[in-house]
Amino acid sequence: MTKPKVLISDKMDPNAAAIFRMRGCEVDEITGKTPEELKAIIGQYDGLAIRSSTKATQEIIDAATNLKVIGRAGIGVDNVDIPAASAKGIVVMNTPFGNSITTAEHAIALMFALARQLPEADLSTQAGKWEKNRFMGVEMTGKTLGLIGAGNIGSIVADRALGLRMKVVAFDPFLSPERAVDMGVEKVELDQLLDRADFITLHTPLTDQTRNILSKENLAKTKKGVRIVNCARGGLIDEAALKDALDSGHVAGAALDVFVTEPAKEHPLFGTPNFVATPHLGASTNEAQVNVALQVAEQMADYLVNGGVTNALNMPSLSAEEAPKLKPYMALAEKLGSLVGQLTTGSIPRISIHTEGAATELNIKPITAAVLAGFLRVQSDSVNMVNAPFLAKERGMEVREIKTEREGDYHTLIRVSVKTEDGERSVAGTLFNNSEPRLVQLFGIKVEAELAGPMMYIVNEDAPGFIGRIGTLLGENGINIGTFNLGRREAGGEAVLLTSVDSAVPAAVLDQACKLPGVKRVMALAF
Structure with a gap:
C-alpha cells in the first residue's frame, strides 16, 4: 500500500515531520517556494501542511490533483481558499486552540506594561536619564478587569487576573450565568463594563456585531484613566478615536498587538504617549509554535491514514456510509443555526434541535453539530462542526436533541429553537426534492425562503x-x-x-x- 505523501511548505517544528513519518506518511519539508514553484510540485502530494506564508489559492488548489487535506498550523485560514478546496473535496483543518495560553499571557504582559509604563521606563533608563519620579505606575491588585469576550482565551485571561487578585467583569452575549459563576467573573452588559473597568481586554473575533465595539461613543463611556489591551483582532477598536482619547488623557494607556491594516509599519498611534505596540505576537512563543505544529501533523496523519476528521473547517465528523445522506441535512441545519444566531441577541442558555419525519432516521449528531457551527460562527471565526459542541458546552449552553418520527406538514423537518430573555424562538426548514434546503417557518410565521x-x-x-x-x-x-x-x-x-x-x-x-x-x-x- 502506497504511503500518503505530505508537503510541509512553511517552517515548522521538526517534530511535526517526525509525527507524520511515525504515523505512516512520507513527508517532504520544502519551504520558501514561490507560488509558481509550489504549483509545479503540489500535484505529487496528498497533504499540504502550512502556516501563514504559503497561500493555498484557487490556482494552487487547481494544480493539486491528488491533494486530500490542507492543514493550517494555527487558527487563521485567510491564506486558504476554502470554497475552492471544498469544491474539490479537499478537507481544510486548523488548530483553533493551540495558541490560547500564549495569546492570553501576552494580554496579561501588556497589562503589566501599561500599569508600570515599562517600555518608556526602559528607554529612559537605557538612555542614562534615571527618571525615577517620572514613572508612577498603578497596582493591578484590587482593580477591575473588563473582558469583552469570555470564550477560550478570555477565560484564561480571567483565571490569571483572578490570581492577581483583580475583580473581573465580562461582557459576552453567549456567556451564561452558570458559566460566569464557574469562571469566577460577573456577567455584565457592555455599558456596565465600560463604566466600571480599570483595565479592558478584548477577546472576540471581528464580526459585523463586534466591529468598532470600542467606538468613539463607547470609548467616551469608559472610566477615566482606563487602560485598554487588544490582542484579538484589528478593527475591534476605532483607532482614530483611541488616539484622541489617549491625547486627551481620558484613556490612561493602550496596548495593541493587532491593527486594522497589517503590517502596521506606519500608524497615527505610533509615538503617542502611553501607547504600547507589538507586531502581532499573540501566538509567538516557542511552546505555541510547537503545539500547533504537532497538532496539525497528528490531525492530518489521522485523516490520511485512518480517515479520522478533527478540527475540519469544511467537513463534519462522518463515516463514509453516512456522508451522502447527511450532506443536504447538514447544509439545512447549518443555515438554520446561522439564521437563529444572526437574529437573536443576549445569553442563550438552551438550544434545541428537533427532527421530524425522515430526518429522525439519520444520525442526529452531525446535524446538531452543523446547527451549533452555524449558530456560533456568527460570534467566532474559529468554529467548525467538530469543535462547535465543545464550545457550546464551554459557554454553558444546554443542547437538546428531540426526535418526532411522525410526519407533519412536511415529509422531513428540522426545527431549531433557542431560549431567550423574550421566551422560546424557533425556525424550521425542510428539503425540497430531498436535496434543496428551504426555510419554512420563522418565529412562528410561515415563510418559504x-x-x-x-x-x-x-x-x-x-x-x-x-x-x-x-x-x-x-x-x-x-x-x-x-x-x-x-x-x-x-x-x-x-x-x-x-x-x-x-x-x-x-x-x-x-x-x-x-x-x-x-x-x-x-x-x-x-x-
Whole structure:
C-alpha cells in the first residue's frame, strides 16, 4: 500500500515531520517556494501542511490533483481558499486552540506594561536619564478587569487576573450565568463594563456585531484613566478615536498587538504617549509554535491514514456510509443555526434541535453539530462542526436533541429553537426534492425562503404599500433584488420579509429602511 505523501511548505517544528513519518506518511519539508514553484510540485502530494506564508489559492488548489487535506498550523485560514478546496473535496483543518495560553499571557504582559509604563521606563533608563519620579505606575491588585469576550482565551485571561487578585467583569452575549459563576467573573452588559473597568481586554473575533465595539461613543463611556489591551483582532477598536482619547488623557494607556491594516509599519498611534505596540505576537512563543505544529501533523496523519476528521473547517465528523445522506441535512441545519444566531441577541442558555419525519432516521449528531457551527460562527471565526459542541458546552449552553418520527406538514423537518430573555424562538426548514434546503417557518410565521448569499430581514406591520416602498428604496440605492419572500401572522398583523440581494445592503440603506412607516426591525443577513 502506497504511503500518503505530505508537503510541509512553511517552517515548522521538526517534530511535526517526525509525527507524520511515525504515523505512516512520507513527508517532504520544502519551504520558501514561490507560488509558481509550489504549483509545479503540489500535484505529487496528498497533504499540504502550512502556516501563514504559503497561500493555498484557487490556482494552487487547481494544480493539486491528488491533494486530500490542507492543514493550517494555527487558527487563521485567510491564506486558504476554502470554497475552492471544498469544491474539490479537499478537507481544510486548523488548530483553533493551540495558541490560547500564549495569546492570553501576552494580554496579561501588556497589562503589566501599561500599569508600570515599562517600555518608556526602559528607554529612559537605557538612555542614562534615571527618571525615577517620572514613572508612577498603578497596582493591578484590587482593580477591575473588563473582558469583552469570555470564550477560550478570555477565560484564561480571567483565571490569571483572578490570581492577581483583580475583580473581573465580562461582557459576552453567549456567556451564561452558570458559566460566569464557574469562571469566577460577573456577567455584565457592555455599558456596565465600560463604566466600571480599570483595565479592558478584548477577546472576540471581528464580526459585523463586534466591529468598532470600542467606538468613539463607547470609548467616551469608559472610566477615566482606563487602560485598554487588544490582542484579538484589528478593527475591534476605532483607532482614530483611541488616539484622541489617549491625547486627551481620558484613556490612561493602550496596548495593541493587532491593527486594522497589517503590517502596521506606519500608524497615527505610533509615538503617542502611553501607547504600547507589538507586531502581532499573540501566538509567538516557542511552546505555541510547537503545539500547533504537532497538532496539525497528528490531525492530518489521522485523516490520511485512518480517515479520522478533527478540527475540519469544511467537513463534519462522518463515516463514509453516512456522508451522502447527511450532506443536504447538514447544509439545512447549518443555515438554520446561522439564521437563529444572526437574529437573536443576549445569553442563550438552551438550544434545541428537533427532527421530524425522515430526518429522525439519520444520525442526529452531525446535524446538531452543523446547527451549533452555524449558530456560533456568527460570534467566532474559529468554529467548525467538530469543535462547535465543545464550545457550546464551554459557554454553558444546554443542547437538546428531540426526535418526532411522525410526519407533519412536511415529509422531513428540522426545527431549531433557542431560549431567550423574550421566551422560546424557533425556525424550521425542510428539503425540497430531498436535496434543496428551504426555510419554512420563522418565529412562528410561515415563510418559504432559500437562505443563500446576502439577504435583508424586515419585521413590519402588514399594511398596503409596504412592498412598493421597500422595493423603491432598494432600487434607488442600486440594490438588485434576487428573491422576495413574505409571511404574516394574520391580515393587518405582524409580517416578515426575507429578500435576497445581489450585494450586501449598506448600513445607510438599513437606516433608511428602519424609518419607513410600519417597520419594526431591519437587519442584514449573510449565508
